[in-house]
Amino acid sequence: MTTFTQSDKLADAPRWLSAVTEKLSPKALLRSGQTLLLPIIGIALFLLFWQLVAPQVNTSLGTFPAPTDVWEQAGQLWQEHSNERDRADRFVTMQEQRNARILQENPDAEVRIRPYPGAPTFIDQIGTSLVTVLSGFLLATLIAVPLGIVVGLNRHFAAAVNPLIQVFKPVSPLAWLPLVTMVVSATYVSDDPMFEKAFLTSMITVTLCSLWPTLINTSVGVAAVNPDLLNVSKVLRLSFWTHTRKVVLPSSVPMIFTGLRVSLGIAWMVLIAAEMLAQNPGLGKFVWDEFQNGSSQSLSRIMVAVVAIGFIGFLLDRIMLLIQKKVAWNE
Amino acid sequence: MSKPHLELTGVDMAFDTPNGPFLALDKVNLKIRKGEFVSLIGHSGCGKSTVLNIVAGLLQATRGGCVLDGHEVNTPGPERAVVFQNHALMPWLTVYENVELAVQQVFRKTMNKKEKRDWIMHNLTLVNMQHAIDKRPGEISGGMAQRVGIARALAMKPSVLLMDEPFGALDALTRAHLQDSLMTIQQELNSTVIMITHDVDEAVLLSDRIVMMTNGPAATVGEELTIDLPRPRNRVALADNPTYVHYRQAVLSFLYEKQTFPGKGDAAEAEPEPTPDVEEPAEPPAAEEAETAPLEPQRRAIA
Numbered sequence: 018m019t020t021f022t023q024s025d026k027l028a029d030a031p032r033w034l035s036a037v038t039e040k041l042s043p044k045a046l047l048r049s050g051q052t053l054l055l056p057i058i059g060i061a062l063f064l065l066f067w068q069l070v071a072p073q074v075n076t077s078l079g080t081f082p083a084p085t086d087v088w089e090q091a092g093q094l095w096q097e098h099s100n101e102r103d104r105a106d107r108f109v110t111m112q113e114q115r116n117a118r119i120l121q122e123n124p125d126a127e128v129r130i131r132p133y134p135g136a137p138t139f140i141d142q143i144g145t146s147l148v149t150v151l152s153g154f155l156l157a158t159l160i161a162v163p164l165g166i167v168v169g170l171n172r173h174f175a176a177a178v179n180p181l182i183q184v185f186k187p188v189s190p191l192a193w194l195p196l197v198t199m200v201v202s203a204t205y206v207s208d209d210p211m212f213e214k215a216f217l218t219s220m221i222t223v224t225l226c227s228l229w230p231t232l233i234n235t236s237v238g239v240a241a242v243n244p245d246l247l248n249v250s251k252v253l254r255l256s257f258w259t260h261t262r263k264v265v266l267p268s269s270v271p272m273i274f275t276g277l278r279v280s281l282g283i284a285w286m287v288l289i290a291a292e293m294l295a296q297n298p299g300l301g302k303f304v305w306d307e308f309q310n311g312s313s314q315s316l317s318r319i320m321v322a323v324v325a326i327g328f329i330g331f332l333l334d335r336i337m338l339l340i341q342k343k344v345a346w347n348e
Numbered sequence: 349m350s351k352p353h354l355e356l357t358g359v360d361m362a363f364d365t366p367n368g369p370f371l372a373l374d375k376v377n378l379k380i381r382k383g384e385f386v387s388l389i390g391h392s393g394c395g396k397s398t399v400l401n402i403v404a405g406l407l408q409a410t411r412g413g414c415v416l417d418g419h420e421v422n423t424p425g426p427e428r429a430v431v432f433q434n435h436a437l438m439p440w441l442t443v444y445e446n447v448e449l450a451v452q453q454v455f456r457k458t459m460n461k462k463e464k465r466d467w468i469m470h471n472l473t474l475v476n477m478q479h480a481i482d483k484r485p486g487e488i489s490g491g492m493a494q495r496v497g498i499a500r501a502l503a504m505k506p507s508v509l510l511m512d513e514p515f516g517a518l519d520a521l522t523r524a525h526l527q528d529s530l531m532t533i534q535q536e537l538n539s540t541v542i543m544i545t546h547d548v549d550e551a552v553l554l555s556d557r558i559v560m561m562t563n564g565p566a567a568t569v570g571e572e573l574t575i576d577l578p579r580p581r582n583r584v585a586l587a588d589n590p591t592y593v594h595y596r597q598a599v600l601s602f603l604y605e606k607q608t609f610p611g612k613g614d615a616a617e618a619e620p621e622p623t624p625d626v627e628e629p630a631e632p633p634a635a636e637e638a639e640t641a642p643l644e645p646q647r648r649a650i651a
Contacts, residue, residue: 245436248406251424253453253504263449267440346440346484
């Protein structure tokens with residue numbers, strides 16, 4: 018059908034070619050406009066609804082923040098961040114000047130370089146959260162992918178491990194957290210710790226909750242390699258290592274990446290809860306501190322964090338999708 | 349000539365099913381000379397692929413065994429390269445890399461880098477695919493992918509080339525083209541080939557001998573037909589060659605008169621009859637003939 022109409026069109030191309038350039042380009046414009054327009058309308062309607070309903074919700078900290086309040090607080094948080102940066106810069110230059118002066122007077126003097134002692138800003142907290150979530154996710158990947166390959170390759174091992182996976186998979190991060198906290202405090206004892214304990218607790222909790230989708234998808238992908246390809250591998254007498262590296266792993270890359278995307282999504286969700294309770298200086302702590310602070314702006318500031326969390330989660334997923342498209346052979 | 353290159357003796361194959369063992373093959377005997385092109389033909393489910401997989405080492409016979417050049421076949425190996433029906437190329441590797449994977453593995457120690465490269469290109473040129481070495485299997489047609497599958501198998505320098513319905517998934521024109529290529533290559537390399545096919549014309553055109561299998565369960569070799577047509581063979585010239593037509597006739601008669609379609613109502617009665625005739629008296633004379641007069645264009649009559 019399509020070929021027919023195409024050849025039909027091609028036959029009298031010159032006649033309608035000019036018509037097409039006139040007609041098709043506005044059409045194409047309209048179509049691309051629609052892809053942008055409809056989401057914009059959706060967002061606008063949502064914001065309007067929010068703006069109208071928010072003042073009706075009364076809390077002990079005032080009414081629920083409307084979009085305008087949230088926007089204002091977002092600006093406020095940015096302002097605080099830039100102010101803090103300026104202060105930090107000034108602190109560093111002053112320190113350098115002072116140290117230079119001391120060294121001039123006495124070249125053998127020991128100068129101390131102290132980090133800026135100011136509280137972390139919202140932007141700093143986003144950075145901390147990102148570092149924490151990526152560390153936890155990376156650790157989860159390092160555990161889940163090799164383990165998933167072993168589970169997928171060995172039927173007996175899979176049968177042994179499967180009940181454990183099924184039981185631990187649905188456990189909430191909040192249940193893990195106290196245990197992780199206690200274990201980290203007991204085992205990670207060092208005079209000059211490389212990581213904060215709160216960071217380790219949050220990271221490990223993220224790992225524990227986010228490794229399951231990757232583990233399950235990897236094992237399914239590994240177990241589902243095309244039997245013909247397995248036969249090729251047998252005919253070639255590939256060693257176990259070569260077989261895994263050259264046949265099994267590439268074949269399951271699409272499945273592994275699907276698992277990784279789900280895992281990263283879960284990791285980001287879990288992180289906020291973990292940071293709240295572990296007091297890791299990230300977005301979770303920001304939300305918790307604002308809640309405890311209980312000023313009239315707190316709710317708006319929390320709402321800024323909610324929107325930021327949503328955007329960052331969306332961006333992380335997009336980045337994973339881009340990597341998947343680069344790496345996976347079926348994309 | 350006197351000593352067979354590849355020999356299957358009394359091969360039984362039983363598969364375990366929930367309803368007890370299922371006997372797929374019953375006392376299959378087969379002798380193949382070096383350089384011979386043998387086709388296995390029979391209805392679906394008659395165990396052709398099982399025979400091929402036993403020779404490949406992918407399946408273990410329940411009883412009996414397979415001997416290649418005096419060594420028993422127990423495991424798969426590159427000296428018995430397999431061409432699969434659906435090319436079985438790694439979709440994430442390019443054409444070149446697919447052949448490279450095989451060459452890298454088989455000639456890891458015996459060839460240097462340049463020799464490997466030349467050998468890969470030589471085999472890809474043999475199947476006329478040197479123009480697409482950087483394409484992935486998903487970017488080329490099924491016929492092209494099958495060529496690469498053949499190149500990969502040839503690149504292993506196999507002593508027997510096993511082909512499991514290699515052209516079954518292709519359209520008629522592509523199939524004819526690939527059959528001609530295969531004939532040329534086989535003649536050039538004088539390789540031993542066992543090919544499974546459903547296609548009578550393909551079997552007669554390509555083979556030195558056609559092995560016809562009875563219907564399963566408990567399938568075995570029904571008749572063998574030696575095709576004594578001069579090579580190189582030309583499909584157009586052969587089309588009205590009386591000898592060719594006669595061979596074709598013989599295979600068709602076996603498939604559609606002696607072994608009707610499995611599952612047909614009245615076939616159940618007709619089917620068990622040829623089997624007992626076939627097994628006992630067929631094999632000894634067949635073996636004798638192979639030694640005394642292997643070139644005589646006669647059917648190894650059974651029924």
